[in-house]
Amino acid sequence: MNAYTLLILAIISEVFGSSMLKATEGFKRFLPTFGVIIGYGLAFYALSLSLNTLPLGLAYAIWAGVGTALTAVVGIIVYKESVDMKKILGFLLIIGGVVLLNVGGGH
Incomplete structure (x- = not known):
């Protein structure tokens, strides 16, 4: 598996884990808590x-930025x-930052 595929998997897993946090109700519910553990x-x-x-630096910036934006989108939808x-401006700034990191020769 290539590095960017692994990074996408890491982002999706982190978004899943973060999104499950609210459903745990303070880690009182087993299945959402298990989802957090598996996701993270x-x-x-x-x-x-x-x-x-x-x-x-590049991988972490992409992981954290995209993960934050997608988790916010999950919050809005779910x-x-x-x-x-x-919020919209924040999303645009995150996307712009990730694009600049990739175009700027981060690796």
Whole structure:
């Protein structure tokens, strides 16, 4: 599996784990808690494998930025959280930052 595929797997797993946090109700519900553990475990494992090829700063910036934006989108869609111009601007800034890191020769 190539490094970017592993990074995508890490991002999706982290978004899943983060999204399950709210459903745990303070880790009182077993299945969502198990989802958090599996999500984060797979996320860190896949991220660590991607680092065999990708530079740490680039991989972590992409992982954290895209993961944050996607988790916010899950909050809006699944948990019916509000969306306003500040959130939209935040998404655009995250996407712009990730693009600049990739275009800027991060590896």
